[in-house]
Amino acid sequence: MDDRRDGIGFVFGLLVGALVGASIAVILAPQSGAETRDTLRSKAHEVKGKAQELMGELKDDAGEWVEKGKQVIGKAFRQEGGQTFSRFEGETTA
Numbered sequence: 001m002d003d004r005r006d007g008i009g010f011v012f013g014l015l016v017g018a019l020v021g022a023s024i025a026v027i028l029a030p031q032s033g034a035e036t037r038d039t040l041r042s043k044a045h046e047v048k049g050k051a052q053e054l055m056g057e058l059k060d061d062a063g064e065w066v067e068k069g070k071q072v073i074g075k076a077f078r079q080e081g082g083q084t085f086s087r088f089e090g091e092t093t094a
């Protein structure tokens with residue numbers, strides 16, 4: 001799970017870095033103020049779309065992980081004969 005979180009952090013950092021780099025390049029480019037604002041606006045819209053796409057993918061992945069967790073817990077529950085275990089050692093409930 002930590003590997004997945006590291007990958008998400010990397011992708012997020014990559015997106016932020018790309019946005020910052022593109023913004024600096026546009027600001028320093030020799031063009032009029034109106035052209036610069038239009039370019040910044042379009043780049044921001046593009047990054048927003050990519051971020052929304054990434055969030056959708058993460059939401060789908062989270063749903064899959066929840067389902068997989070439910071299956072694992074259900075399997076473990078059935079293997080233990082239907083007993084649930086308390087967080088206190090030695091206490092069980094039926």
